[in-house]
Amino acid sequence: MTRSSLRLRLLGGAAVAIFLALALAGIGISWLFHQHVQRREAADLAKLAEQVVAGLTLDNTNKPVIDPLPSDPNFQSIASGLYWQAITPGGTAQSPSLWDQSLPGSPSEKHVWSSSTVPGPFDEQLTMVSRRIQPDVHSTQVVVRVAKDNDEIREAFREFDQELALSLGLLWLVLSLAAYAQVSLGLRPLHRLRHELDRLRRSPSARLSDRHPQEILPLTRAINALADARETDLARARRRAADLAHSLKTPLAVLSAQSRRANDAGGVVAAAGIDRAIDAMGAALEAELARARAAAARGSVGESAPGEIVDGLLAVIERTEVGEDTAFSVEVDPAIRTPINGTDLAEMLGALIENAVRHARRQVRISSLGEAETLTLRVEDDGPGMNEEAIAKATQRGVRIDESGAGHGLGLAIVRDLAEATEIEFLLGRSSLGGLLAELRWHPQDQAR
Incomplete structure (x- = not known):
């Protein structure tokens, strides 16, 4: 196949189109997966934050007090990757896992749980949910934050993206093979058309059949019409050539008789010259008649012993x-x-x-x-x-x-x-x-x- 091959163009176009479609689908699927996991992670953190809120009270100095403490043991281990913190103007209460660190603020802290990705303590990247809580009508607002290291999430994202890319790559290969089968099946009528055209080339009387798809039939009918016109022109040209050759035979016979008379009258040299010219013209006529027969033979069929x-x-x-x-x-x-x-x-x-x-x-x-x-x-x-x-x-x-x-x-x-x-x-x-x-x-x- 060359660059001008219709098969190669169709296969190349299909492969590129499939690749682009799968690439866009992969980007979309990856984005949806990331969003889903992040929402699930924020929902899990919100449930932990609700445990902090459930035990939240304020002392006489408006310092937050959490009792009982959230049950997750990771809150008790320093730099465990899971943290909570409650902040008021009167003081701060936080999980032992934070040690001497604190969670960064978020501009989206409202009266509903909001999530964000923030840089945290111990050089960690955190997923954090936060909310402003007012324990009663006359109390000070408390900012409650719960955060978790998202290394596991990023690792899950990376593994998912790799597996997705591999799966889409295999799918691209399978779809490309399917496109090859489809193109081959679609071009098969052209293969049959090529054989019929070869038969038409061998025999001007042959014609292309109507056993072709609807999309090819206008082409085959146009070729058949062209073949009809060509055969008519060839037949007319052969008849004219044969008629011309046969019409010249009579003048040549007359010239031959005149040559014999000239020879009998003593004009031997002149008669010999006329005979040579007659022989040359006769040979040319026989050759043209043979070529006319050859043209008629093109397309003749049969078998002989x-x-x-x-x-x-x-x-x-x-x-x-x-x-x-x-x-x-x-x-x-x-x-x-x-x-x-x-x-x-x-x-x-x-x-x-x-x-x-x-x-x-x-x-x-x-x-x-x-x-x-x-x-x-x-x-x-x-x-x-x-x-x-x-x-x-x-x-x-x-x-x-x-x-x-x-x-x-x-x-x-x-x-x-x-x-x-x-x-x-x-x-x-x-x-x-x-x-x-x-x-x-x-x-x-x-x-x-």
């Missing part, structure tokens, strides 16, 4: 003048089948065999080779063949073989165009007979996709 096709071709070629003097060796398995229309295969094999016969000294061999993943048809001759430079140029995609000067022009040009149209691998090389080796290869698994 190469053994039967070879036998039919040899029955005709052996009756020709050059075919009578050629020894043919056929080693084609009659059981094999090729995934190509029989007419197209006959066109290619016929051109290859005619090319081999034209350049062979004595022998032409046609054979087949079937392997697990490859099917190969070979046509070989014992002629001069082609050098490596000519083979490299002839097998390069897009090169006009009929203009390469290799001496094997039009026949191989027809085969190459048909092979490219039907997506067959076309290879040239040196035969063990000494001449040219031409191979047609099919990869059924690739074509099945």
